[in-house]
Structures are given as structure tokens and as C-alpha cells.
Amino acid sequence: xxxxxxxxxxxxxxxxxxxxxxxxxxxxxxxxxxxxxxxxxxxxxxxxxxxxxxxxxxxxxxxxxxxxxxxxxxxxxxxxxxxxxxxxxxxxxxxxxxxxxxxxxxxxxxxxxxxxxxxxxxxxxxxxxxxxxxxxxxxxxxxxxxxxxxxxxxxxxxxxxxxxxxxxxxxxxxxxxxxxxxxxxxxxxxxxxxxxxxxxxxxxxxxxxxxxxxxxxxxxxxxxxxxxxxxxxxxxxxxxxxxxxxxxx
Amino acid sequence: xxxxxxxxxxxxxxxxxxxxxxxxxxxxxxxxxxxxxxxxxxxxxxxxxxxxxxxxxxxxxxxxxxxxxxxxxxxxxxxxxxxxxxxxxxxxxxxxxxxxxxxxxxxxxxxxxxxxxxxxxxxxxxxxxxxxxxxxxxxxxxxxxxxxxxxxxxxxxxxxxxxxxxxxxxxxxxxxxxxxxxxxxxxxxxxxxxxxxxxxxxxxxxxxxxxxxxxxxxxxxxxxxxxxxxxxxxxxxxxxxxxxxxxxxxxxxxxxxxxxxxxxxxxxxxxxxxxxxxxxxxxxxxxxxxxxxxxxxxxxxxxxxxxxxxxxxxxxxxxxxxx
Numbered sequence: 001x002x003x004x005x006x007x008x009x010x011x012x013x014x015x016x017x018x019x020x021x022x023x024x025x026x027x028x029x030x031x032x033x034x035x036x037x038x039x040x041x042x043x044x045x046x047x048x049x050x051x052x053x054x055x056x057x058x059x060x061x062x063x064x065x066x067x068x069x070x071x072x073x074x075x076x077x078x079x080x081x082x083x084x085x086x087x088x089x090x091x092x093x094x095x096x097x098x099x100x101x102x103x104x105x106x107x108x109x110x111x112x113x114x115x116x117x118x119x120x121x122x123x124x125x126x127x128x129x130x131x132x133x134x135x136x137x138x139x140x141x142x143x144x145x146x147x148x149x150x151x152x153x154x155x156x157x158x159x160x161x162x163x164x165x166x167x168x169x170x171x172x173x174x175x176x177x178x179x180x181x182x183x184x185x186x187x188x189x190x191x192x193x194x195x196x197x198x199x200x201x202x203x204x205x206x207x208x209x210x211x212x213x214x215x216x217x218x219x220x221x222x223x224x225x226x227x228x229x230x231x232x233x234x235x236x237x238x239x240x241x242x243x244x245x246x247x248x249x
Numbered sequence: 250x251x252x253x254x255x256x257x258x259x260x261x262x263x264x265x266x267x268x269x270x271x272x273x274x275x276x277x278x279x280x281x282x283x284x285x286x287x288x289x290x291x292x293x294x295x296x297x298x299x300x301x302x303x304x305x306x307x308x309x310x311x312x313x314x315x316x317x318x319x320x321x322x323x324x325x326x327x328x329x330x331x332x333x334x335x336x337x338x339x340x341x342x343x344x345x346x347x348x349x350x351x352x353x354x355x356x357x358x359x360x361x362x363x364x365x366x367x368x369x370x371x372x373x374x375x376x377x378x379x380x381x382x383x384x385x386x387x388x389x390x391x392x393x394x395x396x397x398x399x400x401x402x403x404x405x406x407x408x409x410x411x412x413x414x415x416x417x418x419x420x421x422x423x424x425x426x427x428x429x430x431x432x433x434x435x436x437x438x439x440x441x442x443x444x445x446x447x448x449x450x451x452x453x454x455x456x457x458x459x460x461x462x463x464x465x466x467x468x469x470x471x472x473x474x475x476x477x478x479x480x481x482x483x484x485x486x487x488x489x490x491x492x493x494x495x496x497x498x499x500x501x502x503x504x505x506x507x508x509x510x511x512x513x514x515x516x517x518x519x520x521x522x523x524x525x526x527x528x529x530x531x532x533x534x535x536x537x538x539x540x541x542x543x544x545x546x547x548x549x550x551x552x553x554x555x556x557x558x559x560x561x562x563x564x565x566x567x568x569x570x571x572x
Contacts, residue, residue, distance in 0.1 A: 050460070076462030088460070090453035101450045104443040105461045110468065112443035163461065 001064065003028045003167055003199050009048050009058030011041075018044040020223045021058075026167070031193045031200045033210045036220035037243060042203045043085060045220065046171050049201070050082045051075045063166065076105075081165035083156045085172045085203075091145030095136050095155050098144055099127045102162035130162040133196075134188060150181035157188065168192070170202040174209055182206060189213060211235070219243070269520065273426060277419040285531070287418040288490070291425050293523075293530040295486045298429050300510035300522030302479030305436055307508070308516035309445070310472040311452030313366070316373030317507050319380045320477040322499030323350035324484025326384060326397060329494035333400035339414065340405060343428065343485045350481020353380075355474035362466040362473070374501050381499040397494040414489070425486050432479050437519065439475065448472050480507075509547070513554050515561020524563050 004026040011019040019041045026032050034042050048055045051072035060068045067075055090098050103126050104112065115123075131140050134154040139147060144155050153173060160168060173189065174182040186209045192198045193213070204210045210217060210231070217234045219226040221243045227234060234240055272279075276290045303317045327349030331342040361372045384391045391397050405412045405424065414421040439445050447468050450458040459465050488494045497503060506529065514525020529547060536543040558565045 072459050073462050073464050076460060082460055084456075084460075088454055088457040090450060090457060092453055093449070097446075101446050101458075102461050104446060105463050109443040110447045110463055111471075113439065115443065159457075159461065 002026060003030075003063055004049070004201070005061040006049060007059040007061070009045075009055040009060065011044055011048055011053070012056045017223050019048065019055075019220075022220065022223075022225045024049075024218060026199060026201055028166075028199055029197055031189075031213055031215045032202070032218060033214035033216075034201065034203045034218045034220065035205075035207075035210055036226070039222070040220040041223040042220055043171060044223075046082070046169060046201075046203060050080060050169055076163060076165075077108075079164075079166035080169065081160035081163040081167070082169040083153070083160055083171060083173060085175055087149075087152045087156050089144045089152060089156050089159070092143065094141050095131060095144055095147070095158070096127055096140045098155055099130050099158050099162045102159040103127050103130070106163045126162065130158045133161060133192075134158040135184075148181075150177055150184065153177070153181075153185060154188065157185075161192070166199065168198050168200045170200065172203050172205060174204065174206050182209065186213060276426075277422055287422050289530065289534055291418075291422050291490050293527040294422075294425050294429055295483050295490060296507070296510060296530055297523035297526035298432055298486070299480050299483035299507050300514065300526045301433065301436065301519070302476050302483060303507050304511045304516050304519075304522045305440070305479060306472055306476040307511055308518075308521075309440055309452060310448040310469060311455075312469055312473070313370045313508075314373040314473070314476070315370045315501065315504050315508065316375070316377035317476070317480050318499055318501060318503035319373075319377035320350040320354045320480040321484035321487065321503065321507070322377075322384065322494070322496070323353055323380060324481030324486075325488035325494040325498045326391060326484075327481070328485040328488040329397045329400050330390070332402070332488075333397065337403045338405075339403050339424075339489065343482075343489070346485030346488065347478060347482045350484060351474065351478030354477025354481070355470075358470055358473040358477065362470045374504070377499060377501050377504055381496055381501075384496045384499055391494075391496070394496065396496060398492075400488075401492055402489040421490070425490065428482060428486055432482050436475075436479060440519065444468075444471075509551050513551050513561060515563035517560055518563045518567075521561045521563035524566075525561065528562060 002025045004024065006022065006024040008021050008023055009019060010017065010021055022045060034045065036042050047053055049060060051067070051070060051074070055068065059066060062075070062078055062080065065078070067078065070078070090101070100123070103123055104110070107123065131137055134157055136151060136154055136158060139151060144152055147155065157170070157173070170189070174185050177185065189200065189202070190213055193200055214231055216228065216230055218228045219234060219240050226243060227237045227240050229237070277287050280287060280290050299317065299321050303314060306312050306314055324346040328342045328346030331345040336342060357376050361369055364372055385393060387393065402414055402421070404415050412420050412424065414424045440448070447458065447463050450461065450463060451465055451468060455465055484498060487498065510525040510529045511522040512525070513528065514523065515521025532547055532550070533543055536546050554562060
């Protein structure tokens, strides 16, 4: 059974059809990349999946449950975690404090007042694990706002991982990064996928990253589904080539 | 607040806390020597509690209320009405005041959790003015424009021991400090808990908080409600302190003054608002004996603090000590 099923969703902003009749099936353990020229509706599509706003039409199912009307925070509690194109973190807090909030939220402690010692230790352990997985251990007690851009993105991924999600959604994880940082984040995503068996959907501009990582690729253009397939199929697809070359010309 | 787990910082914080509580406990002994009086210190303590209650919402959840006088005034009227018409127990009257403001705040707060920024602030002003006009017009119950008189705080008995808060200013101060300590202790406990961290998360980045699975609307509602309860506790004490409940305790000018105290003292710090309230109350007492335009002096100080010390007066003091 598919972990994520998006059936014919559309989103209109007034007369603008940002997403039109797009469907997407993601199997457990899959790494799916969503690509498309600027303005293709990728982020809008992402926002529909994660509950940033409701779709104008269509249905979204997560692990068999209809979540079309479930608000964002409810979808997170069901096991969806996302990062944003522009990093969304708590800049005034340290990496550890950032991740702690995520761990405690995932443990259902948003109303918790008193922590027992055993629980405290378990949480501290989980925080360290999420930080170690993203390679930030030596910067764990620095304010996130003071870190380099790449490290801030890694911290955001650490927070998403701390939620122990069943589906990880990454919106342009390498946006605004240099060669080295891009390489490191790509390696991190690859580890999460291959070693930790995360199911991942990501939007990405860097084609080397996409073709290197993805199991399957979905191509959007002007809000519509243009093509879907393995990296080899997408590379050979004439419509996709036209869309990208058309944009470049 | 979230603390980094390094020991020197922690022990310094503990030391600071111990000194602060010692200063508060010893107020009746040192205040006369600096030209003050215990009643004035009580006023600073009570308004300090109101400002700290507001700051629970403003400084630690990132939501601005311009109507906190509503809950303060309801606490005062609840306590006053209880003492006048129902009971002679000061403790019961205090609890009644806290409940009146806290429960109404909780109910009305439900209506504004989806509002943000200016809209949130405007609605809180409107709430405050509703209660102001009720108290102002309902002469038979509240005494209207003249305020609610005809009640007296009553001595509190603990078995054979009697705390005479009626005739003894120092005993009264210790009753105020007792309630203050309960409220402040609870606030500290809440802010240091996982629940408190979700509030700080909302202040820092609401979108991120939402996408960590935090029910932002519910947390803001809870924060607002708790803030109302603490603020009406301050109002209840205010009625006891003055043996009087004034419709102006419900007016938005007092709401504004509470905001000034919190911001002037330092809204990113837990204790800042207490310092802000103390400065406000002392300046008011001192300057108003010389000129009726005392508010312009406080206004000037407020503008200077906002311009040159965005972390407030406590921030200035803390900068002097090495981190």
C-alpha cells in the first residue's frame, strides 16, 4: 500500500490555478523528487500535502487515512515532517534547544509540566541522536541563528528527524548552498534514505542531486503534472526536455 | 527560560534568585531607610505581578494584549464584592477575585486565538472597555464612578495564630508576598516545562512551531488564560491593599501602564517586569508629589529605554555583570 496518496488535487488563488489536478503515489521507503521550472507549483503542491492550506479540490490520504481536512499540526502528529525552502528555525535558541522542542512535541508533551528523571534522560538521548545524525554534535550548544547557512538547514532537518516521521518532506534542501554544502546535504539525505529507510519527498532544483538520489521523479509544469517516472525515463522524456529548454531559451 | 546547562551560569542564577527573594522578604526592614514605606512596596509588588503576568503572554509567547487591566480590575472587583456582600474571609475573597478574572479571561480568550498582532491587541482593548463600562454604570452593585467602597480586608486566622493584615501594614505586605510567591513560582515552573518551551517556540517562529505538531491556537489560548489568572490575582491583591476597587483599574490606561512596566523592565527576562513596575511606582509616587505631569517623566524614561536599551532596564543591569 502507498504511504502517501494524492488524488487529483487543485489549488486556486482567485483566478490563478496554482495546482491543477495533480496526483501522486509514494510507496514506503521511496525517495521521490518533485522538479519543474520556476512557478510550476511545486511549493504550493508541497503546502497542500503538509496542510499549510486546504486544496480547492481533490483528496489526500496518508497511510490509508483521509487527511484532506486535517490541519498542519495534526498531520505532523500523524507522522509527516517537513522543512521549508527558506529555513524555519528558532534562531535565538541553541541547536539542542531547537531539537528538544521537536522531541518533546513528538512525545506528546506539549501540555507537560513536570518531567520524571527517566523521561528526561530518554529525551536527552533522543536529542543527541538527532543532532549526531545530521553531524552537528560539535555545534549543539550554539545559537542556530549564528550558524552557517548549511548548518542551519541541517539543524532544520535534525528537528524534522526528531519528530520521528514516517514521511519526510524537504523543500529545496540545497537552496542557496555552495558546492561543498550541497554535497554534504545530498550525502545526508542519501544516508537517511539508504541506511535509516526514511520515505522522502523532496523538491530540488539541482539536477545532479535529483538524478543521483531519486528513485522516481515527478515533473510539474504550470501547475499540471507533466511526467512521472524513473530518472532514466525522465531524462529521455521529450516533453520534459522541452519544458526545461523552453524555459532556458 | 531555556537555560544552557553549564554549571557556572546555573549557580550564578541561583545566587541571583536567593538575593532577590531575600530583598523582597526584608522589604519592611530596609524600605523606610531609603525613604519609602511598606504600602508603596506592596503596590510595586502587586503591579509587578500584573506586569509579570502580562509578560507571560507578551515576552514568552509573543502575543500582545492591550487589555490586561480587564482581568486585573475583575480580580479587584471580585475580591471587593465578595468581602462586601458575601464573606469576611480574605482568603476566600482573594480566590473569588482570581476566579472571576481568570474564568472570564479564559472564556473570552477563546474568541481571539486566531487573531494576531494589532487585531489581537484591539480586541483585548475592547474586552477591557466592556468591563470598564459595566463597572462604571452599574451603580447599585459596583458603586459606579465612585468605585466600590465599604469593604475591609479581614485578619486571617491560622488556628490560634492571627495574621492581622487589617491594621498592620507589614503583615499585609507578607500576605501580598505570599500570593505573589505562589503565582511567580507557578509561572517559573510553567515556563521551564515542556509546555513553556512550546510557548517560546511560538514566540520564536509560529510557522515552525505549527510544523512541529504544536497546536498553536490551543497553546496561545492556554497561555492567555494563565496570564489572565495571574493578572487577576494581582488585581485581587490590589483591592485588599487599598480596601477599594476603582473603575479605573479596568480602564485601558492601566492596561497601557502594565505594558509600559513590562517593556521598560525587560520583556525578554522573567523578572524584568517586576523591576519595571517598581521603577514606575516609585517614580509615580516621587514625581507626582512635585508635579501633576508625572506621566511625562515616565514617558520620557520609557522612550529612552526603548531607544537605547531594547532589553529593558534589567538588560542594562545584566550587561554590567560578566557572562
